[in-house]
Amino acid sequence: MKFFVDTADIGEIRDLAETGLLDGVTTNPSLVAKTGRDFIDVIKEICSVVDGPVSAEVAATDYQTMVDEGKKLADIADNVAIKVPLTMDGLKACRTISQSGSMVNVTLCFSPVQALLAAKAGASFISPFVGRLDDIGHDGMELIEQIVDIYENYDTITTEVLVASIRHPMHVVEAARLGADVCTVPPDVLRKLALHPLTDKGLAAFLADWEKTGQSIL
Numbered sequence: 643m644k645f646f647v648d649t650a651d652i653g654e655i656r657d658l659a660e661t662g663l664l665d666g667v668t669t670n671p672s673l674v675a676k677t678g679r680d681f682i683d684v685i686k687e688i689c690s691v692v693d694g695p696v697s698a699e700v701a702a703t704d705y706q707t708m709v710d711e712g713k714k715l716a717d718i719a720d721n722v723a724i725k726v727p728l729t730m731d732g733l734k735a736c737r738t739i740s741q742s743g744s745m746v747n748v749t750l751c752f753s754p755v756q757a758l759l760a761a762k763a764g765a766s767f768i769s770p771f772v773g774r775l776d777d778i779g780h781d782g783m784e785l786i787e788q789i790v791d792i793y794e795n796y797d798t799i800t801t802e803v804l805v806a807s808i809r810h811p812m813h814v815v816e817a818a819r820l821g822a823d824v825c826t827v828p829p830d831v832l833r834k835l836a837l838h839p840l841t842d843k844g845l846a847a848f849l850a851d852w853e854k855t856g857q858s859i860l
Contacts, residue, residue, distance in 0.1 A: 643818045644694075646826035648806070650674045650684050652691070654829040659691055666694035668747070668769075668806065668826040670725070671701060682718065689719035695767070697747045699725035700735075708735035716744040723747045723766060728756050733763040740764035747804065754788040761793065761801040767824065772817075773807035782807070783816045790821045811835055 644665035647658055650673040658664045667688050674681050685698045698718070700711040708731065712724040716739070723745035726732040736746045740763070747767040748760040752775060760768045770789060772782025786805055793799045802823035808814060811834050817825050827835075 643822060644824040645832065646695070646697075646804070646824055647832055648673070648808075648826040648828050650677050650688070651829070652677075652684070652687050655688055656691055658829060658832060663832075664692060664694070665824070666696060666723075666826075667692050668697040668725075668804075670697075670699050670749075685715065685722065686718050689721055692721070694721060695723040695745055695747075696721055697723045697725045697749075697767075699749065703727070703729065703731060705731040705734045705738075708732065709738050712739045712744065712746075713742070716742075725749050725769075728760060733759055736760065736763040736765050740766065749806070751789075752785070754785065754792055757789040757801075757803075758792055761796075761799045765801045767802050767804040769804045769806040769826070771807035772805055772813055773809040775807075776809070783813070783820065786817055786822055787820050794821075 645663055646666040646668050647655060647664055648668045650669045655667060674684050677684055689696050698715045700708045702708045702711050708726055715722055715724055724739050725747045726735050728748050728750050736748055740746045745766040747769055748765040749769040751757050751768050751770040757768045770785050775782035775785060789803050804824040804826055805817040805822045806826050808825055808827050808831060810831060814825050814835060
């Protein structure tokens with residue numbers, strides 16, 4: 643499974659990219675707004691740091707303006723994935739943009755049939771929001787299971803399931819278990835994946851024993 647980081651903070655992105663664990667980045671207008679910087683400049687800098695897909699979202703809601711904005715965003719770098727909402731205009735724009743050769747990430751997916759429509763429209767990625775479903779008493783991971791099952795029924799579907807709105811490490815574990823292609827994870831959650839109390843305990847014991855030897859490797 644691929645790991646994307648869900649942020650527009652270039653410092654966080656640079657730090658995580660150095661681990662070699664980062665396969666891409668997802669942004670949205672809210673995340674870019676938090677930086678206080680120019681939208682185009684932020685996306686351009688992220689694309690210079692990360693080789694994988696960088697999702698940049700259109701601000702328009704009508705078909706033609708989404709296409710026009712998508713073309714401008716695609717000109718920033720070859721690894722930009724145009725992010726469009728899962729509406730009828732968004733699906734129409736997805737088809738047009740994908741046919742032009744750009745990657746498209748269809749976002750705000752909350753049902754399996756929406757995911758099927760996005761695949762038929764040529765989406766490179768479908769972004770189901772599991773955390774937001776959990777927030778209203780639904781099982782977000784059940785949606786992932788349904789989408790993965792549907793996509794696996796059709797050899798012609800190449801759309802990748804990109805699990806979004808992740809709130810904690812167990813969302814990542816379940817997404818991997820269900821066979822999702824990508825998880826886009828907030829920086830703090832991505833770092834939590836490496837943590838375990840027994841790892842910390844074991845390391846502390848090893849260091850204590852090493853200190854007793856009075857030796858140094860260097």
